[in-house]
Amino acid sequence: MSIIREHTQATLSDAWRTINIDALQEDSSVNFDTATLHPPQPEISESEARQLQGQVRQLLRGGDAEGALRGCLEAPVYNGSELARETHLQTVIEVLQSIKASEMTPMLQRIYASPGGSECLDVLMKYLYKGMAASSSSSAGSAPRTPSRVTPQPTGFSQVGARPGAPTESTGAAMSVLLSWHEKVVEVAGLGCIGRVMTDWRRV
Amino acid sequence: MAAPEVHHLFHAPIADHSFSADRKTLAIARDTTVELYGRVGNAFKLKDELKGHDKTVTSIDIAPNSGRIVSCSQDRNALVWEPTPQGYKPTLVLLRINRAATFVRWSPSETKFAVGSGDRLIAVCYFEEENDWWVSKHLKKPIRSTVTAVAWHPNSVLLAAGSTDAHARVFSSFIKGVDARPEPTAWGERLPFNTVCGEYMNNSAGWIHSVAFSPSGDALAFAAHDSSITVVYPSAPEQPPKAVVSINTQLLPFMSLIWNGEDEIIAAGYDCEAFRFRGGIDGWQLTGALEAKGRPGLGDQREESALNMFRQMDLKGKVKDDTQLKTVHQNTITMIRPYETSGPSVRRFSSSGVDGRVVIWTV
Numbered sequence: 180m181s182i183i184r185e186h187t188q189a190t191l192s193d194a195w196r197t198i199n200i201d202a203l204q205e206d207s208s209v210n211f212d213t214a215t216l217h218p219p220q221p222e223i224s225e226s227e228a229r230q231l232q233g234q235v236r237q238l239l240r241g242g243d244a245e246g247a248l249r250g251c252l253e254a255p256v257y258n259g260s261e262l263a264r265e266t267h268l269q270t271v272i273e274v275l276q277s278i279k280a281s282e283m284t285p286m287l288q289r290i291y292a293s294p295g296g297s298e299c300l301d302v303l304m305k306y307l308y309k310g311m312a313a314s315s316s317s318s319a320g321s322a323p324r325t326p327s328r329v330t331p332q333p334t335g336f337s338q339v340g341a342r343p344g345a346p347t348e349s350t351g352a353a354m355s356v357l358l359s360w361h362e363k364v365v366e367v368a369g370l371g372c373i374g375r376v377m378t379d380w381r382r383v
Numbered sequence: 384m385a386a387p388e389v390h391h392l393f394h395a396p397i398a399d400h401s402f403s404a405d406r407k408t409l410a411i412a413r414d415t416t417v418e419l420y421g422r423v424g425n426a427f428k429l430k431d432e433l434k435g436h437d438k439t440v441t442s443i444d445i446a447p448n449s450g451r452i453v454s455c456s457q458d459r460n461a462l463v464w465e466p467t468p469q470g471y472k473p474t475l476v477l478l479r480i481n482r483a484a485t486f487v488r489w490s491p492s493e494t495k496f497a498v499g500s501g502d503r504l505i506a507v508c509y510f511e512e513e514n515d516w517w518v519s520k521h522l523k524k525p526i527r528s529t530v531t532a533v534a535w536h537p538n539s540v541l542l543a544a545g546s547t548d549a550h551a552r553v554f555s556s557f558i559k560g561v562d563a564r565p566e567p568t569a570w571g572e573r574l575p576f577n578t579v580c581g582e583y584m585n586n587s588a589g590w591i592h593s594v595a596f597s598p599s600g601d602a603l604a605f606a607a608h609d610s611s612i613t614v615v616y617p618s619a620p621e622q623p624p625k626a627v628v629s630i631n632t633q634l635l636p637f638m639s640l641i642w643n644g645e646d647e648i649i650a651a652g653y654d655c656e657a658f659r660f661r662g663g664i665d666g667w668q669l670t671g672a673l674e675a676k677g678r679p680g681l682g683d684q685r686e687e688s689a690l691n692m693f694r695q696m697d698l699k700g701k702v703k704d705d706t707q708l709k710t711v712h713q714n715t716i717t718m719i720r721p722y723e724t725s726g727p728s729v730r731r732f733s734s735s736g737v738d739g740r741v742v743i744w745t746v
Contacts, residue, residue: 211527211528215527216527216548216549216550216584216588217549217584217588297631298586298631301587301631368633369610369632369633369634370610370633370634370635371609371610371611371631371632371633371634371635371636372633374589374608374609374610374635374636375587375589375609375610375611375631378587378588378589378590378607378608378609379586379587379588379589379609380549380587380588381587381588
């Protein structure tokens, strides 16, 4: 009897219960690369993102806010460096901040009704959420900003990029812009739009 | 439009429901049992409980001609319930899966059924006379994740499946000795078992909740978690499809869809009501909800007296009672099925949902 006890205590510990058998099985869901599920997106470099930023600014200066908004929503950075993504986010937010509150809804309705408009508003929603995440993390993370996030801001246009000097004011303002856009986008594109942002593999 | 026929069976979710061909029997997947309700006048009364599964029953289907019921469950089993004079007799089906079975449907020929599972495969089951039991063959490649829904082509060979890997696929489930060689279709000509005749996804790659072939079998529709419906029109075997039409909606995702003829799709889901889509190969459009809002009795605007108003304020702290949704279903609709058809079009369909209601709608 004692032999049996020794034997079981030596070899039958509980450790096997914690073995993750899914990790050992080659075709299990744990070893599954979800990137294989969807077609690859073209990579967009930072310089391309900057180029687009320039074009969009030009449109803005020309007074074509809708064209500027469409322009940056039709070319989202799904695949690119962190810097390219950040640049594009700033482009989108610049456009959003330059549009008056009274113009939001009619403009969104026009975009939604146009071909490919639903897709555009989905992209806008993605950037709204990204903008909210960025501004809340920069206010929480306060002073020392990670090097990758310090982007040169030649014009000082952007507020969400947050100058380290006055983080609270500008992030608050940026957030309120994003929130009012969020409300308007949901009015036009419905809850389905939020669902799609959460579902979509293509992250901005 | 006639008012819908509402049957509030119990206060628990209904995983799936199925009517017998004569519409007198209604099978409900409730928890670990299959409940059979019989029509008594205008109501459905519980008449039998089929107990055989020991985990949640996920799906059931009654074969219209033979009357056999197939059920599948999270306990990884499927049971075929044979009607006998002494009641229903269960037969275990060897699925050979080690994850939950999620979805089951009889083929139109009723000689086979397909069981979707969390084991990243579909078990196509058929009866083997010499051994006197149900056996299964696995459709495995290239499924990468749980199968959430399956649907049969009218020829009983092609099978569509939706999966959480965001793909809707069309397979051949041809089994020698069970199936007659099918006529060539736009999906394929030679169809050995596990031929992948098509693999489709939509732009945002949301997982698939429901798939359905059009009545002719020449188009496939699927609903995904990005609140969209996608319709695929195949052109020829091995060729890219003629058209893939995707409609993103403003609504919450659809859980289930059925075709009404070739030019209409009815879908229902998290919005707790059914919606109608119309279109064809050139494009599809959401045309609106099926449910007429503000019917008498539901959105009832009672004449409010001042006394009543203050009484409500006193009792509930508010004037309006807004605890009820304006829709008939009070929670997500998880399944819709044709109830009465004439040829390819659906006259009436039934829906069931998380709120324990089965509702029969006139289209």
